[in-house]
Amino acid sequence: MGIVGYAVKKAVEGFFTIIAALTIIFFLVNLAPGNPIYFIAGDPVFLSPAVVEYYTKLWGLDKPLYYRYFVYISNLLRGELGRSYRFGGPVAQLIAERLPLTLSLTITSNIIAFVVGTLLGLLAARKQGRSTDTTLTVFTFIFNSVPGFLLGIVLMLVFGVHLKLFPVAGLMDLKNPKTGIMLYLDIAYHAFLPILTLTLILIPAYFKTVRDSAVQQLVEDYVTTFRAVGLDDSKIFRKHILRNVILPPITLLAVRLGFSLAGAALIENVFGWPGMGRLLLDSIRERDYPVLMGIYATVVTAIVAISKVLDVVYGVLDPRVKTGR
Amino acid sequence: MLLTLGILALCVPYMGLPYFNSMEFPRLAPPSPKNVFGTDHLGRDMLTRVLWGARVSLMIGLCAAGLASVIGIILGSISGYFRGRVGTVIDSLINVFQVIPAFFLALVFLVVFGSSMYLLVVVIAVTTWPMIARIMRAQVMSVKERLFVEAAKAVGCGDLRVLFKHVVPHAIPPAIAYSILEIGAAIIMEAGLSYLGLGDPNYPSWGRIIYEGQPYIISAPWISLVPGAFLVYTIVSINLIGNGLLKVIAPKLAQR
Numbered sequence: 301m302g303i304v305g306y307a308v309k310k311a312v313e314g315f316f317t318i319i320a321a322l323t324i325i326f327f328l329v330n331l332a333p334g335n336p337i338y339f340i341a342g343d344p345v346f347l348s349p350a351v352v353e354y355y356t357k358l359w360g361l362d363k364p365l366y367y368r369y370f371v372y373i374s375n376l377l378r379g380e381l382g383r384s385y386r387f388g389g390p391v392a393q394l395i396a397e398r399l400p401l402t403l404s405l406t407i408t409s410n411i412i413a414f415v416v417g418t419l420l421g422l423l424a425a426r427k428q429g430r431s432t433d434t435t436l437t438v439f440t441f442i443f444n445s446v447p448g449f450l451l452g453i454v455l456m457l458v459f460g461v462h463l464k465l466f467p468v469a470g471l472m473d474l475k476n477p478k479t480g481i482m483l484y485l486d487i488a489y490h491a492f493l494p495i496l497t498l499t500l501i502l503i504p505a506y507f508k509t510v511r512d513s514a515v516q517q518l519v520e521d522y523v524t525t526f527r528a529v530g531l532d533d534s535k536i537f538r539k540h541i542l543r544n545v546i547l548p549p550i551t552l553l554a555v556r557l558g559f560s561l562a563g564a565a566l567i568e569n570v571f572g573w574p575g576m577g578r579l580l581l582d583s584i585r586e587r588d589y590p591v592l593m594g595i596y597a598t599v600v601t602a603i604v605a606i607s608k609v610l611d612v613v614y615g616v617l618d619p620r621v622k623t624g625r
Numbered sequence: 626m627l628l629t630l631g632i633l634a635l636c637v638p639y640m641g642l643p644y645f646n647s648m649e650f651p652r653l654a655p656p657s658p659k660n661v662f663g664t665d666h667l668g669r670d671m672l673t674r675v676l677w678g679a680r681v682s683l684m685i686g687l688c689a690a691g692l693a694s695v696i697g698i699i700l701g702s703i704s705g706y707f708r709g710r711v712g713t714v715i716d717s718l719i720n721v722f723q724v725i726p727a728f729f730l731a732l733v734f735l736v737v738f739g740s741s742m743y744l745l746v747v748v749i750a751v752t753t754w755p756m757i758a759r760i761m762r763a764q765v766m767s768v769k770e771r772l773f774v775e776a777a778k779a780v781g782c783g784d785l786r787v788l789f790k791h792v793v794p795h796a797i798p799p800a801i802a803y804s805i806l807e808i809g810a811a812i813i814m815e816a817g818l819s820y821l822g823l824g825d826p827n828y829p830s831w832g833r834i835i836y837e838g839q840p841y842i843i844s845a846p847w848i849s850l851v852p853g854a855f856l857v858y859t860i861v862s863i864n865l866i867g868n869g870l871l872k873v874i875a876p877k878l879a880q881r
Contacts, residue, residue, distance in 0.1 A: 317720055320717070321725050325730075329737060441861070441865075442857070446860075447857075449816075453835070453839075457842065457843075461842075580732075581732075584732060584736045585736075596729065599726060600725060603724045604724050607724065
């Protein structure tokens with residue numbers, strides 16, 4: 301099978317995966333007990349039937365389920381995410397407003413975690429069995445077991461409340477608003493703690509992957525040969541081992557980026573960061589189903605797209621992958 | 626480590642501590658000899674609540690992980706053994722669940738159907754089984770090529786008998802080790818969901834207590850920090866056990 305055929309196959313697979321994932325959520329949400337109108341407008345006792353009827357018509361809730369399902373899917377295929385129950389505005393616009401804020405957190409922290417985790421992993425492998433290695437392993441193990449939101453709370457208490465080094469929550473300083481370049485610096489200042497939290501939570505995975513594969517590389521023949529020839533360790537690590545261990549953490553980075561669209565929700569909640577996660581939680585609380593499903597569709601599409609692109613890239617890099625297992 | 630906690634959790638009802646919802650103490654009192662971990666905003670003793678929380682969190686973790694492994698092991702074995710149409714269907718199910726962020730799906734589930742302890746267990750299990758199913762499938766696929774399986778077939782054993790009597794016992798150990806890690810993951814997930822206020826409001830789980838302590842985080846940080854410390858302690862010990870087991874049973878998987 302040629303690489304084009306393979307890519308097409310993966311794309312088709314991805315397409316159906318997305319549709320299946322969307323179908324699950326559609327029926328979950330639409331079979332839910334309770335009319336969303338009552339959640340948003342209040343008790344039916346106080347609503348005039350005309351209002352209820354108007355919104356039922358407007359949101360298409362009077363149509364049968366299968367009809368709504370096909371409308372939903374076909375709208376999505378055209379990139380139309382519908383309108384928010386709460387704000388009335390298009391969902392796509394809401395998401396577009398919040399997305400950059402979330403991405404600025406997750407991309408930054410993932411990249412920092414990738415770099416730091418990889419370097420620490422290499423360092424640990426180099427000092428394998430010694431105290432540096434043990435300390436790093438223990439620390440990452442512990443951070444791996446700490447729920448992100450808890451770490452966030454602790455960091456907020458330490459740096460925000462007691463040391464007063466960083467703002468506790470929010471996106472910017474509302475008391476004395478800044479303009480121009482200072483505004484961006486202010487946002488970055490507020491983003492510090494959420495990014496730190498996310499980074500600390502993400503490092504262990506990168507560290508472990510890199511350390512374990514580097515340790516495996518150390519016993520390979522080529523390392524022994526280089527050592528015998530008299531190459532010093534730091535050069536072996538920089539030039540040769542790094543190349544051999546860098547692929548798995550890159551894969552991890554790509555996968556994580558997909559998931560991180562939604563994954564930061566808890567931490568955004570701790571720090572009051574108005575990103576996608578907050579939008580998601582708010583829309584869940586307010587039963588704003590179109591927004592909920594819009595975010596869901598965005599996230600799932602991103603994850604599937606990234607994983608399928610990775611599959612194809614691997615297919616190009618390593619033809620054995622294509623023929624399978 | 627974990628054992629002491631487990632025993633404590635089992636014994637709480639008989640230890641003569643104040644009832645976990647009784648509000649007989651001063652509000653937001655800091656830790657003192659009378660209330661070792663202080664009290665919360667309703668004047669409830671934190672020591673009792675945290676220990677009851679251990680009960681709730683551990684139980685949800687155990688049940689959810691147990692249910693997830695049962696689903697995962699059964700579906701994984703079937704899809705690994707029958708590579709035909711059934712296998713494909715289960716495979717694609719696993720794939721679909723793998724692209725849905727589990728936490729996201731669990732959130733929606735709880736919001737849509739309301740929250741209770743049983744539902745939490747089911748929701749966590751339903752969203753986390755694919756991991757175990759994948760491991761089980763890979764294991765079954767490799768075990769079923771072995772000679773003794775062919776022997777069993779030659780003697781005339783039916784497919785299901787071969788699968789569950791001969792293949793599964795050989796394939797199951799790594800899945801079990803993963804199930805133990807899964808307990809930790811389930812506890813974290815429960816804590817996260819409860820932290821968002823989606824837990825069972827009637828019982829104090831650790832996540833729930835942290836959530837309730839959040840508004841007082843500056844004036845009374847112990848409300849959130851004490852259960853948080855217990856949470857981390859528990860998960861670290863569960864992960865240690867799980868990883869240790871994994872290293873013994875399946876060194877190859879542990880290295881990933």
